Amino acid sequence: MHDTSAPAAAHHGPPTTFIRKHVFSLDHKVIGKQYYDLGLAAVLIGMVLSWLMRIHLGWTNFAIPGLHLLSKTGAPGDVMTPELYLQLMTMHATFMVFFVLTVAPFAAFGNFFIPIHTGAEDMPFPHFNMMSFWTTFVAFCVMLLSFFVGDGPTLGGWTQYAPLSAVGSVAGPGQGAGVVIWATSIAIFCVGQLFGSLNFIPNILDLRCKGLSMWRLPLPTWAWFITSCMGLTSFSVLMPACVLLILDHVAGTSFFVASNLVINDQLQPHSGGSTLLWQHLFWFFGHPEVYIAIVPGMGIVSHVLITNMRKPMLSHRVLVYSFGALAVLSYMVYGHHMFVSGMNPVSSIVFSFPTLLITIPSTIIVLIWIGSLYGAKLRINSASLFALAFISLFITGGVSGFFLAQPSIQILLHATYFVVAHFHFTMAIASVFGIFSGTYFWFPKMWGRMMNETLGRVHFWCSFVGVYCIFMPMHYLGLAGNVRRYSSFPADYMSPLVGVHQFITIAALFTGAAQLIFLYNFIHSRFWGPPAPDNPWQGTSLEWSTTSPPPWDNFGGRHMVVYHDPYQYGVQSSKGDYVMQDSPEQVKTENEEP
Amino acid sequence: MAKFFAITILVIAILSAIPIVRNTWHPMEDISTHGQAIDKQLDDTMWEAGLSFLASQTILAWFIWRFSGSRPGEKSKSFPGGATGLVAGAIILVGVEIFALGIFGVKAWGNIYFTQPGADALPVQVQAGQFAFYFRYPGPDGKFGPLHADKISEANQNFFGLDPVADPDSKDDIVTAEMAIPVNKEIRLLMHAKDVSHSFYVPALRIHQDFVPGLDLQLHFTATKIGRYEIVCSQLCGLGHYNMKAYLDVFSQQDYDDWLKKQAAMQ
Numbered sequence: 045m046h047d048t049s050a051p052a053a054a055h056h057g058p059p060t061t062f063i064r065k066h067v068f069s070l071d072h073k074v075i076g077k078q079y080y081d082l083g084l085a086a087v088l089i090g091m092v093l094s095w096l097m098r099i100h101l102g103w104t105n106f107a108i109p110g111l112h113l114l115s116k117t118g119a120p121g122d123v124m125t126p127e128l129y130l131q132l133m134t135m136h137a138t139f140m141v142f143f144v145l146t147v148a149p150f151a152a153f154g155n156f157f158i159p160i161h162t163g164a165e166d167m168p169f170p171h172f173n174m175m176s177f178w179t180t181f182v183a184f185c186v187m188l189l190s191f192f193v194g195d196g197p198t199l200g201g202w203t204q205y206a207p208l209s210a211v212g213s214v215a216g217p218g219q220g221a222g223v224v225i226w227a228t229s230i231a232i233f234c235v236g237q238l239f240g241s242l243n244f245i246p247n248i249l250d251l252r253c254k255g256l257s258m259w260r261l262p263l264p265t266w267a268w269f270i271t272s273c274m275g276l277t278s279f280s281v282l283m284p285a286c287v288l289l290i291l292d293h294v295a296g297t298s299f300f301v302a303s304n305l306v307i308n309d310q311l312q313p314h315s316g317g318s319t320l321l322w323q324h325l326f327w328f329f330g331h332p333e334v335y336i337a338i339v340p341g342m343g344i345v346s347h348v349l350i351t352n353m354r355k356p357m358l359s360h361r362v363l364v365y366s367f368g369a370l371a372v373l374s375y376m377v378y379g380h381h382m383f384v385s386g387m388n389p390v391s392s393i394v395f396s397f398p399t400l401l402i403t404i405p406s407t408i409i410v411l412i413w414i415g416s417l418y419g420a421k422l423r424i425n426s427a428s429l430f431a432l433a434f435i436s437l438f439i440t441g442g443v444s445g446f447f448l449a450q451p452s453i454q455i456l457l458h459a460t461y462f463v464v465a466h467f468h469f470t471m472a473i474a475s476v477f478g479i480f481s482g483t484y485f486w487f488p489k490m491w492g493r494m495m496n497e498t499l500g501r502v503h504f505w506c507s508f509v510g511v512y513c514i515f516m517p518m519h520y521l522g523l524a525g526n527v528r529r530y531s532s533f534p535a536d537y538m539s540p541l542v543g544v545h546q547f548i549t550i551a552a553l554f555t556g557a558a559q560l561i562f563l564y565n566f567i568h569s570r571f572w573g574p575p576a577p578d579n580p581w582q583g584t585s586l587e588w589s590t591t592s593p594p595p596w597d598n599f600g601g602r603h604m605v606v607y608h609d610p611y612q613y614g615v616q617s618s619k620g621d622y623v624m625q626d627s628p629e630q631v632k633t634e635n636e637e638p
Numbered sequence: 639m640a641k642f643f644a645i646t647i648l649v650i651a652i653l654s655a656i657p658i659v660r661n662t663w664h665p666m667e668d669i670s671t672h673g674q675a676i677d678k679q680l681d682d683t684m685w686e687a688g689l690s691f692l693a694s695q696t697i698l699a700w701f702i703w704r705f706s707g708s709r710p711g712e713k714s715k716s717f718p719g720g721a722t723g724l725v726a727g728a729i730i731l732v733g734v735e736i737f738a739l740g741i742f743g744v745k746a747w748g749n750i751y752f753t754q755p756g757a758d759a760l761p762v763q764v765q766a767g768q769f770a771f772y773f774r775y776p777g778p779d780g781k782f783g784p785l786h787a788d789k790i791s792e793a794n795q796n797f798f799g800l801d802p803v804a805d806p807d808s809k810d811d812i813v814t815a816e817m818a819i820p821v822n823k824e825i826r827l828l829m830h831a832k833d834v835s836h837s838f839y840v841p842a843l844r845i846h847q848d849f850v851p852g853l854d855l856q857l858h859f860t861a862t863k864i865g866r867y868e869i870v871c872s873q874l875c876g877l878g879h880y881n882m883k884a885y886l887d888v889f890s891q892q893d894y895d896d897w898l899k900k901q902a903a904m905q
């Protein structure tokens with residue numbers, strides 16, 4: 045049990061060398077920023093890949109200057125081949141899901157702020173924490189390597205369905221070395237995330253400062269705690285699955301390959317494996333992964349909104365319970381990815397009900413957000429705009445979940461662009477908006493400088509309108525039966541839909557270009573932005589009780605003591621309408637929940 | 639800025655709904671006996687999800703419009719009823735909604751998967767392989783000959799791996815690259831994959847089922863309208879996935895019989 049009578053901290057001395065300070069740092073804040081930079085590099089790669097894909101989908105024979113540099117055989121005359129399209133699609137999804145949506149909202153912000161939110165000096169196991177980042181970095185480099193080895197990266201999609209992924213290069217370009225590299229990278233990535241979770245959980249449970257009960261933790265820290273628990277159980281399933289996949293390639297095993305398969309007139313030397321085993325293992329990870337991507341974003345936007353509404357959420361606890369409900373249910377719903385996969389049709393019904401049920405905690409979260417806006421004194425800035433837009437995007441993505449939760453409707457919509465729209469709105473774009481909101485909000489604390497607010501707003505408007513132009517029409521494509529993962533649309537009934545794809549491509553290029561505004565603002569402000577005050581937004585949680593950026597031990601040797609819930613806004617105090625969490629000032633605790 | 643943002647949310651919500659209301663893009667006309675229940679389920683869900691979408695976005699926009707800015711002298715207020723009312727409302731409203739959708743959805747799903755084909759259903763076998771579908775009809779003896787994976791040869795056009803010399807049942811089997819069926823006749827579809835996972839997606843028939851290497855799967859359906867439709871693969875199967883398709887011809891019984899005779903003559 046946590047001892048609230050003694051200050052808690054993991055001790056290590058200040059860094060003394062360049063290497064220890066900036067490269068192999070033990071400081072959770074440096075590690076958090078390293079994760080952020082890694083996520084930024086990955087999102088740039090993923091975005092450029094999506095541009096290339098979208099150009100090809102809009103204008104199939106368009107020659108993209110320099111495309112041949114990406115692939116020796118995949119771009120004759122700089123025109124993309126179908127196999128290169130699939131390879132780029134696979135890498136786009138892989139970089140985005142693993143190295144952006146998992147890394148940035150969870151590992152980057154979580155690393156930086158969990159010890160600060162808990163009043164600790166550092167993570168409980170700083171060496172493990174350092175290894176977590178560098179393991180993830182190795183995984184990133186290994187994944188990049190696949191562009192340069194053999195016939196390029198795998199084309200099997202981020203889901204890597206067997207047996208396409210398990211039979212080797214006979215199944216197509218990238219299906220030999222490309223798959224082995226992919227599975228190796230992901231297995232390494234899983235190890236890195238396990239190291240991370242093994243720091244986050246004990247930090248939150250055991251390194252909380254005096255007076256900081258679990259219910260006094262800010263919402264993002266609750267979100268990171270719940271996400272860490274999900275990460276422990278889901279990455280620990282994906283990692284062995286990847287090892288089994290590698291063994292099917294290099295050791296002659298047949299975990300995922302059935303008997304008597306014939307490819308290119310060759311009888312495959314495998315027998316006895318199960319095609320559906322991979323899908324079960326993958327989606328047991330894959331659906332919790334959706335929430336690993338989105339729950340930290342929910343915590344972040346809640347935090348940002350509360351600070352900018354100048355009032356707490358209607359119920360801190362209901363939000364935490366709802367985050368927890370999403371996590372628990374996420375393990376029970378994974379079968380909705382497999383409604384038409386050939387598993388027992390009764391299983392589809394069994395998986396359908398928890399999938400529909402998960403809309404209840406999701407709805408509660410949205411209603412708490414919207415209900416909390418009632419009577420607020422909302423400040424509009426880049427951070428709050430992205431947070432409010434997160435709600436709009438999550439609603440849009442959420443309602444399309446009603447359709448995909450039902451096996452009978454998936455007969456029409458499975459594997460169509462409706463699914464692409466759904467998961468982009470929820471786990472991808474909403475999550476990215478959560479990252480942007482967190483970045484504009486916490487940038488002063490993380491880098492000690494202010495971002496340019498005007499550029500932030502321009503970035504917001506282009507992004508908000510842009511993502512709706514990209515992803516809303518995909519619902520219509522899905523309703524019309526437009527199958528995803530096609531490099532072009534030769535089917536008679538799909539070819540009239542190409543005009544919609546061209547519209548989406550133009551929107552994607554515009555929206556992508558707008559991200560360069562963010563990139564400029566981020567880099568320029570990081571080095572040349574005006575110095576940030578310690579508490580620029582008049583926040584109450586512990587990150588605002590230290591300098592911007594915080595010193596190496598977070599609080600300059602102070603042993604933090606917490607006296608209040610994290611969100612004491614709308615009160616009368618000596619500072620104004622808020623009371624810092626570590627302020628002993630007594631105020632009327634109208635915001636304390638019973 | 640807040641008011642402009644609120645208007646933007648509202649405009650996006652309305653513009654998004656217009657193509658749905660005008661039915662600009664929609665599932666193609668249903669030609670199956672079981673599809674009506676699926677379409678009704680889709681329509682019901684569209685109403686419920688659409689109204690939830692418009693209501694939520696409108697209230698979000700309204701609150702952003704109404705409650706932004708500092709408004710000096712005015713105290714922050716709490717939502718009437720607090721969190722309890724919202725939680726209870728969410729559980730009751732969404733609970734009823736999903737219960738209803740779930741129950742009716744089971745019926746629509748069960749029409750396909752929880753019923754058995756009639757004894758006189760016409761058997762058609764479909765094999766999926768990179769990147770084509772092939773179909774087999776049992777011929778006059780009504781029996782399919784056994785398959786031999788080691789005899790499969792694209793080069794020799796022995797797509798199914800038949801051995802008509804050793805297996806008498808295979809001698810009259812008819813193998814085609816397109817599927818034809820008689821209208822208003824129940825079909826028993828026997829599905830298997832030759833190499834990797836594929837899918838049998840016929841939007842007009844409201845049929846969508848993956849091929850699972852190593853598993854033989856069955857579906858049954860009845861087409862109700864004569865015409866030419868498309869079968870496409872929706873499960874990523876390799877570089878030619880985008881182009882893996884076949885035509886489904888729904889004929890009158892007489893035209894179907896003529897087609898089958900012609901195909902038999904070409905074997």
